[in-house]
Amino acid sequence: MAVDAPAAPAAQPGQTRRIRRPQWGTLLSATRTPRGAIGLGLASLVVLVAVVGPLVAPNSPDALVTLAFGKPSGEFPLGGDSLGRDVLSRVLDGGRALLVMATCATALGVAGGAAAGVSAAYLRGVSDGIIMRAVDVILSFPQLVFALLLLSLLGPKLWLITIAVGVSHGPQVARVLRSATLDLSERDFVKAAELQGMRPVKVMWKEILPNLVSPLMVEAGLRLTYSIVIIAGLAFLGFGQPPPAASWGTMINENRDGLSLDPWAVIVPALLIALLTIGTNTFTDAFARVAIGVDRRPDEAALIEDLSQGLGE
Amino acid sequence: MAVAAAPAQPAAAARAHPVARLIRRRLAIGVVTLFLVSVVVFLATEVLPGNAAYAILGHNATPVRVRALEVALHLNRGVLGQYWSWVSGLFTGNPGHSLVNGQPVWGYVEPRIINSAVLVFVVGAIGALAGVALGAVAALRKDGWLDHVTSVIALAVTSLPEFVVAIALVIVLSTVIWHVLPAVSLLAPGSYAWSQPELLVLPAATLVIVIVPYILRMMRAAMVEALESDYVEMARLKGVPEWRVVLVHALPNAIAPTIQVIGLNFLYLAGGVVVVEYVFNFPGIGQGLVSAVSDRDIPVIQFIVLVLAAFYVVMNIITDVIALLATPRRRIAR
Numbered sequence: 001m002a003v004d005a006p007a008a009p010a011a012q013p014g015q016t017r018r019i020r021r022p023q024w025g026t027l028l029s030a031t032r033t034p035r036g037a038i039g040l041g042l043a044s045l046v047v048l049v050a051v052v053g054p055l056v057a058p059n060s061p062d063a064l065v066t067l068a069f070g071k072p073s074g075e076f077p078l079g080g081d082s083l084g085r086d087v088l089s090r091v092l093d094g095g096r097a098l099l100v101m102a103t104c105a106t107a108l109g110v111a112g113g114a115a116a117g118v119s120a121a122y123l124r125g126v127s128d129g130i131i132m133r134a135v136d137v138i139l140s141f142p143q144l145v146f147a148l149l150l151l152s153l154l155g156p157k158l159w160l161i162t163i164a165v166g167v168s169h170g171p172q173v174a175r176v177l178r179s180a181t182l183d184l185s186e187r188d189f190v191k192a193a194e195l196q197g198m199r200p201v202k203v204m205w206k207e208i209l210p211n212l213v214s215p216l217m218v219e220a221g222l223r224l225t226y227s228i229v230i231i232a233g234l235a236f237l238g239f240g241q242p243p244p245a246a247s248w249g250t251m252i253n254e255n256r257d258g259l260s261l262d263p264w265a266v267i268v269p270a271l272l273i274a275l276l277t278i279g280t281n282t283f284t285d286a287f288a289r290v291a292i293g294v295d296r297r298p299d300e301a302a303l304i305e306d307l308s309q310g311l312g313e
Numbered sequence: 314m315a316v317a318a319a320p321a322q323p324a325a326a327a328r329a330h331p332v333a334r335l336i337r338r339r340l341a342i343g344v345v346t347l348f349l350v351s352v353v354v355f356l357a358t359e360v361l362p363g364n365a366a367y368a369i370l371g372h373n374a375t376p377v378r379v380r381a382l383e384v385a386l387h388l389n390r391g392v393l394g395q396y397w398s399w400v401s402g403l404f405t406g407n408p409g410h411s412l413v414n415g416q417p418v419w420g421y422v423e424p425r426i427i428n429s430a431v432l433v434f435v436v437g438a439i440g441a442l443a444g445v446a447l448g449a450v451a452a453l454r455k456d457g458w459l460d461h462v463t464s465v466i467a468l469a470v471t472s473l474p475e476f477v478v479a480i481a482l483v484i485v486l487s488t489v490i491w492h493v494l495p496a497v498s499l500l501a502p503g504s505y506a507w508s509q510p511e512l513l514v515l516p517a518a519t520l521v522i523v524i525v526p527y528i529l530r531m532m533r534a535a536m537v538e539a540l541e542s543d544y545v546e547m548a549r550l551k552g553v554p555e556w557r558v559v560l561v562h563a564l565p566n567a568i569a570p571t572i573q574v575i576g577l578n579f580l581y582l583a584g585g586v587v588v589v590e591y592v593f594n595f596p597g598i599g600q601g602l603v604s605a606v607s608d609r610d611i612p613v614i615q616f617i618v619l620v621l622a623a624f625y626v627v628m629n630i631i632t633d634v635i636a637l638l639a640t641p642r643r644r645i646a647r
Contacts, residue, residue: 136342137349140622140629142584145602149357152606152614229474233588236476237603252480259488267484270477281472 113173448532576632
């Protein structure tokens with residue numbers, strides 16, 4: 001699998017040459033694989049709908065213009081929703097917040113998790129112990145349950161949902177990057193930097209992090225998919241933008257009572273969420289195959305590696 | 314550390330109870346994690362900005378009502394005192410009273426725990442069997458059409474949110490196309506899931522569809538590795554019949570790593586039940602959590618979150634121990 005990949009971050013131990021090739025080449029070659037092209041195409045299509053949609057929506061998403069669960073007609077191609085609003089206009093309007101929140105939550109989780117994982121592995125000792133215990137504690141909550149716990153007191157504020165989802169990603173990212181850093185920090189170029197008197201923070205930033213770009217990007221892709229799943233799921237459960245705002249997750253829940261009258265009010269938002277997550281996940285899979293050459297998802301691999309390390313002690 | 318220490322000790326002492334020692338160590342970590350989890354659950358609902366009583370009643374609540382609620386939630390004591398009264402309540406089987414209807418939390422949650430447990434174990438058992446069987450067949454027919462089809466479907470399904478799978482099943486099986494199964498699992502309050510097994514079908518099917526791809530992928534990878542190994546080659550050269558090679562030589566070795574992924578999927582189910590139970594209105598712990606969060610019923614939220622986290626920690630330990638027992642080379646002290 002992908003042996004001829006242009007950038008292979010897993011260099012041999014003892015090799016001093018740093019691998020700091022720009023990752024854009026890897027991204028580009030991922031888009032040339034069939035999986036990568038399909039994934040990118042699907043995700044771009046949905047992003048296009050979410051971004052351009054509000055500009056071309058024929059009606060106001062909040063206006064009551066047709067019958068509740070009205071059948072699709074020439075004027076309202078997807079029919080009416082539970083209150084008689086135009087489903088097409090609400091679909092076109094309902095993706096932006098999801099995309100923005102998922103992107104921010106992913107950035108937060110990957111940045112925080114990377115900082116924690118790299119420092120735990122590089123600093124070792126007490127820092128490692130404290131960071132990894134904290135990781136264990138957050139990992140003991142299913143991600144959605146963790147988000148619900150935080151939302152239970154402050155109410156479903158959008159910034160709080162974003163932060164809660166970001167924080168719940170942190171531990172998984174930290175685990176993956178910790179095991180990647182453990183290998184790296186024994187390399188000669190890291191030792192050389194240390195001998196030159198470079199401070200630990202600078203070693204991590206200048207020497208270790210640039211060599212972790214590929215696993216970081218794979219993590220970012222996986223976390224983006226999960227962020228979309230969790231944020232759309234919370235909206236579905238009723239913890240999202242307050243009404244009357246349109247969002248795909250909320251629409252599925254609002255309109256499922258009328259499934260036998262106007263199924264499109266449920267099918268179209270569900271399909272858009274599905275295409276988006278299949279797109280991001282498939283592209284991430286293609287990128288992982290090109291960049292790291294793994295067949296197994298890195299989060300599963302790291303978890304299993306972690307388990308065996310814990311047991312081997 | 315044990316790795317460095319073991320060779321220094323007499324061989325007999327090091328081999329005394331390596332498995333028991335590992336299990337004890339794992340249990341100790343689990344207890345510490347559970348304690349920290351209880352602190353996090355407690356602090357998340359107590360120390361967040363704003364008094365919980367105001368958060369529940371709204372800012373224009375009368376002082377009398379706020380005071381009464383503060384006493385009900387033990388907010389009038391210090392943080393340590395609050396934590397102590399909560400934890401000691403948990404151990405004496407009294408996790409408090411619901412803020413919404415004043416009923417004991419335990420009476421509300423207990424039937425839900427049992428319903429969810431039934432769901433999780435039905436799903437886990439069917440999912441594990443289906444995943445292992447499909448993964449093994451995909452490995453035997455490596456690069457055949459079945460292998461390609463399952464690999465593409467598995468990638469697509471692992472991307473999907475549970476509620477999208479659930480809604481798709483509702484559309485196909487209970488509303489738009491066919492009407493063969495109930496779209497909601499309406500059970501009388503306090504009754505148990507097995508009294509009407511047909512209500513379990515759709516929630517269970519949703520979760521099985523969600524977990525099978527993960528198990529399938531792992532099983533396929535492990536089975537491919539086993540089939541290409543030297544011992545399988547050896548068995549074939551000795552003239553062992555092919556069915557025996559597959560069932561007796563390859564399969565058991567491929568199942569060992571798959572057990573860990575099956576364990577991970579049980580962990581996933583602790584969160585997965587939340588959305589799926591809500592979709593089908595299945596009276597389990599997840600649906601209870603969602604309605605408690607909507608009502609800001611803090612004692613119920615605290616208790617359900619703690620139960621889910623405890624399940625997570627305990628399942629994690631069980632998975633580790635089974636993996637340990639299923640992999641003989643790890644049993645030897647190193």
